[in-house]
Amino acid sequence: MNHFSPQSTLGAVLRVPQAREILARDIPWLTDLQVAVEHPEFPIGGLLGITLGWDSPARTKLLAELAELEDPTVLPVRRPARPLAALTDEQQVCARLSAPASARCCEPVEVTVIVPGAGAVLRDVEVAGNVTLAATFVGVNAVDAAASGAVRTTEGEETGGRRIEVIARAFYRRGDELVARFLPEVPGEWHLRVDGIAATIPLEAELAVAPAAVGAHGPVRVVYGHFAHADGVPFTPLGTTAYAWIHQSADMRRRTLESLAGSGFNKLRMCIFPKHYDYNHADPESVPFRSAGSGEREWDWDAFDADFFDRLEDCVRELGRLGIVADLILFHPYDRWGFAEMTPDVDDAYVRHVVRRLAAFPNVWWSMANEYELLTTKRPSDWDRLGRIVAEEDPVGHPIGVHNIFEPFDASADWVSHVSFQGGGYEAGRKVDELRGRFGKPVVIDEYGYEGNLEHDWGNLTAEEELRRFWEGVIRGAGMTHGETYFHEEGIWWSHGGVLRGESWKRIAFLRRLIQEAPHGRLSPMPPGKGLMTAVDGEDYLLTYFGGAQPYRTTVTVPEGRSAAIDVIDTWNMTVEQVVTGASGRVEVPLPSRPWMAVRVRCD
Known part of the structure; x- marks a missing residue:
């Protein structure tokens, strides 16, 4: 029996007379709220939290009373297990391997197995997953691989080096192709072996891996509480949002990439599934599943659309060339095609397929959901199961996060890398201080309001306010994600991509330059209670931000025994003026009595 819970929808509550009476008794005005009228799918726990307060006794009491009643909602259930086809002995012995002879570090390596006549069998995710690629390296210059449990490193006594073995599961692409990919992070000679197919000729190959290209720093991971590339270069998430850009025309996608190339952003939040929401009602060209009929909810849930994934991979690859992380949103609630209500077995298969296809790309992050609470057909146990699948299937160990609408997801889970x-x-x-203290993990404020002119409160911030919030988050040690929502007939950046029309993005690029110029390329917040909003990079660098305040002077203290150069930075006009050199002790710094200023102290 399914009882009402905080995840139950308002519509379901209102359909049960006794539950409706409970709401009418305590909060008779609830159903007059616009969100209640327009969005009956809104979770009742979130709605009560907004209206009554998250920790209010009234909310607790109402949820307890509702929990005594049966929720009529029928949640998706796993389909009956299907008999899995298997590759015949005749098919297996004819299998042949196609693999490159050379590659570069931090670039995906793709290995293809052709099994003639086996396309119908390979389509099954479960069958494909029984075929694995083992990529092995032994050498004195091997390094520990910071990755998921799919990667193993062992000492090699004979060579005096270290053995690295990367295990990647295969996926079905098209025709008779079974594909596996891995990401080499060590230069040298690798041995490739495909297991799970009994071919006449061993499915093995040798791969010569050259050092990474200049500027290729490898995947981003969480190291000692911070984001850093595989080669140790710090990474501060300075992102933007274009949810449905991959579902736009080829010309719009091209313009999006051109805009990003000159933007300074290093992360892009983007959905895999198409999005149905205000200003974004167009039908997609293709989706992750093959069509099974003329209806917009008719899909073959057992067959992935290779053409769609080709386009997705091209988009991720192009972002990588620009040095931009694709923060891939696996699920979201803004849907009319049935993707937000898939059965658990389809959810699992979809996640496995996506991760197997894309984990070898160095510029990938996983976002389990956008506003996960609004996916009301999923419960906390579902998110835990799906998150563990991502971690299991990803041999690289890319960051994994879960985006909320009301309260933060429980980032204490071991598979969650960051808030x-x-x-x-x-x-x-x-909010950054609270979240870091609560979960002890890096924080990214992925949505805090958008610069734009929409009628929605979240979509009409001024450029100055968008930038102020961004700066304050960064100074406090968080990654930040910008968004832009200016109405334009060609599309809105936050959803469609295209052209950036605002002003804050230019100043964010300026901030990125300032971070890169810091001694170690990473800003950390001063300890709480130390006064002004100041970030440091070691003991020799301070950056203080004044936001909307406009003091005519400030005072800084140079560490004892040191001298420093002091700069006044106009974060809006993007200027840096050196006002003092060789400064020591306590120094009074004149300011121009206008907002958006910062002061930088750099010790010699």
């Missing part, structure tokens, strides 16, 4: 948070409003920066 992906929406909220905070005007005080978004202050």
